[in-house]
Amino acid sequence: MPHFRANILKNVGGWDPFNVTEDADLGLRLYRLGYRSDTLHYHTLEDAPTDLRIWTGQRVRWFKGWIQTWLVVMRQPLRLFKQMGWAGCLTFHLLIGGMLASALLHPLILLFFISTSITFSSQTVATIPHSMLALFALDTTNILGSYAVFLGLGVGSMIDHEKRMIGWRWAAVPMHWLMVSYAAWRAANELRTNPFFWKKTPHSPSKSESSDPTEVPAEALSRLEPVSVQ
Structure with missing residues (x-):
């Protein structure tokens, strides 16, 4: 849950009430x-x-x-560059634009991988050009490496208790990305048909955890750091 000083929110004009991911809109507004x-x-x-x-x-x-945030921010790209600088702009496009592109295009990556594998399986290795084999090996490494980086970034931010709960679930990362892609395509269509609809997310408390909401793992407390907006 983000916390902000009221005077700072007033200085930046608050946030866009029509943006359904208000933290992305406000975060960029503050940075700019x-x-x-x-x-x-x-x-x-x-x-x-x-x-x-x-x-x-x-x-x-x-x-x-x-998507809303990216489109709104890119209405004035020169102004964005002046406010954020080249490093900030590059980070913005990699973080927001890259995330959107990777989610939307992920099925094409898997389709290419599967179709190429089927094509190669019907031929002998000697008949396949070395350049195509090298390119396929590079693509395969990139795909598997991307999954590994995605998993590593997630695990790196977890506490030990969460890491132990992963178990065999890491093997479902490719399926997870297909689900993410499905959600991204639905979002693109919903932006056209129902742009300001806010889908609320209920969070049901876990039945396996302690009933005491104040009981927090000691390892989580040890990672407590101050937060501020300045």
């Missing part, structure tokens, strides 16, 4: 006007959606908001 924010590394005690319908609705809203 010279403010900086820190992250509070703390166990939130909020369970992520475990129901596919709820998870999909949440992701559709997020992607729709990120």
